[in-house]
Amino acid sequence: MINPDSSRTQLIPVPAFSDNYIWLLCKGGHAVVVDPGASEPIEKLLGQYHLTLDAILLTHHHPDHVGGVKALKALTNAKVYGPLGETLPVCDEGLKEDDNITLENLGLTLSILDIPGHTAGHIAYFGYLDTGKPVVFCGDTLFAAGCGRLFEGTPAQMVNSLAKLKVLPLETLVCCAHEYTLANLRWALQVEPGNTALQQRWQTAQRQRSEGLPTLPSTIGLELETNPFCRPLQQSVSDAAAAYAGEPLTSAVAVFASLREWKNNF
Ligand code: ZN
Ligand code: FE
Numbered sequence: 001m002i003n004p005d006s007s008r009t010q011l012i013p014v015p016a017f018s019d020n021y022i023w024l025l026c027k028g029g030h031a032v033v034v035d036p037g038a039s040e041p042i043e044k045l046l047g048q049y050h051l052t053l054d055a056i057l058l059t060h061h062h063p064d065h066v067g068g069v070k071a072l073k074a075l076t077n078a079k080v081y082g083p084l085g086e087t088l089p090v091c092d093e094g095l096k097e098d099d100n101i102t103l104e105n106l107g108l109t110l111s112i113l114d115i116p117g118h119t120a121g122h123i124a125y126f127g128y129l130d131t132g133k134p135v136v137f138c139g140d141t142l143f144a145a146g147c148g149r150l151f152e153g154t155p156a157q158m159v160n161s162l163a164k165l166k167v168l169p170l171e172t173l174v175c176c177a178h179e180y181t182l183a184n185l186r187w188a189l190q191v192e193p194g195n196t197a198l199q200q201r202w203q204t205a206q207r208q209r210s211e212g213l214p215t216l217p218s219t220i221g222l223e224l225e226t227n228p229f230c231r232p233l234q235q236s237v238s239d240a241a242a243a244y245a246g247e248p249l250t251s252a253v254a255v256f257a258s259l260r261e262w263k264n265n266f
Contacts, residue, residue: 002049009106009129013214014041019179020064030054030105034137035177039068054105058082059139060122085121095123115141117158118148134172143176144218146184147229155257166230170221181205181215187266188228191240197225232256
């Protein structure tokens with residue numbers, strides 16, 4: 001899974017629980033993890049590949065994202081970054097919109113986006129890997145063909161948060177924290193049965209899952225083409241959302257709210 005001789009940063013989704021991914025970045029014997037809901041799978045890799053954990057990045061406070069932080073901190077003394085506005089088990093530096101952090105051993109600088117909606121203080125980390133690829137760690141806000149439930153925010157907040165992600169470069173690697181892709185695509189195909197990019201994505205994702213492969217990372221370009229939550233102003237999407245709501249919907253926020261309700265009940 002990890003090539004210890006690689007001279008470029010490797011980006012690896014480490015499975016945890018039933019459907020979480022803990023993203024691991026590593027290069028030259030150094031590693032960084034994002035949202036370690038459990039410590040064991042990371043401890044195992046650190047030992048197996050003799051990696052030094054430099055930092056732990058947190059996107060929001062939910063237990064399946066922060067459950068392993070205390071144990072990893074105790075074991076490695078890695079620096080813990082997280083959202084300034086949330087209560088976390090451990091946090092050495094709280095971050096908010098437009099803050100930057102530099103992970104020196106990976107040659108990676110990440111800038112922070114405030115993306116509330118799923119939780120009130122949810123943040124994302126965006127930057128460019130040494131491969132030249134842009135990458136975003138967006139936790140439970142943007143999923144492949146879906147988005148996070150609104151536990152602590154409003155549809156308007158989520159639309160605004162997704163808008164910040166949608167303007168990232170099209171080739172940005174979208175590193176979400178759950179393997180929800182097949183279930184999301186099944187629903188997205190109800191919303192837009194005629195979307196050929198979506199049909200194609202369904203075939204690809206089914207093959208990946210049947211081979212035991214992750215469907216992630218996605219890209220911003222693919223989400224713009226296939227994720228109903230990123231396409232509220234597309235006629236096909238707004239028509240379907242209005243049909244579900246049983247009334248005309250006149251704004252992106254109203255369409256989004258109907259889509260979210262639909263997905264919650266799907
Ligand atoms: Zn969450
Ligand atoms: Fe989660």
